[in-house]
């Protein structure tokens with residue numbers, strides 16, 4: 001079984017200020033271009049990107065129990081190297097990192113395509129609007145809304 005996680009806001013925590021920009025609709029584009037510059041992203045990863053320990057633990061537990069773990073982010077494919085470095089540095093347990101190739105594909109279309117392709121059964125996402133849209137389709141997967149510190153009930157019992 002495959003379980004998926006969003007990157008920004010789920011796997012990693014967004015610092016105040018960045019969160020505000022990111023939550024806005026236009027923020028998505030800002031983030032996309034922001035992550036284009038490798039040195040800028042490196043600086044951001046070093047200074048601001050913080051691992052979400054709750055998710056880190058959950059991923060390890062699921063992985064140890066035979067689940068396939070995927071990270072699906074609508075961030076640019078161009079930041080793969082820096083994001084992978086960051087994930088490895090913080091010892092996240094996962095199998096695949098999916099990033100978006102083009103801004104022409106919408107976030108919802110991209111995530112929907114990947115979740116289907118990966119045969120994902122559960123996906124954790126921090127944007128309510130995206131959760132709603134992804135759950136609109138008759139899918140094999142279910143998207144759960146996630147807020148840091150508020151793990152969905154399904155997983156809570158696992159971590160105890």
Ligand SMILES: [Mg+2]
Pocket residue numbers: 006007008009010125126127
């Ligand atoms: Mg997110």
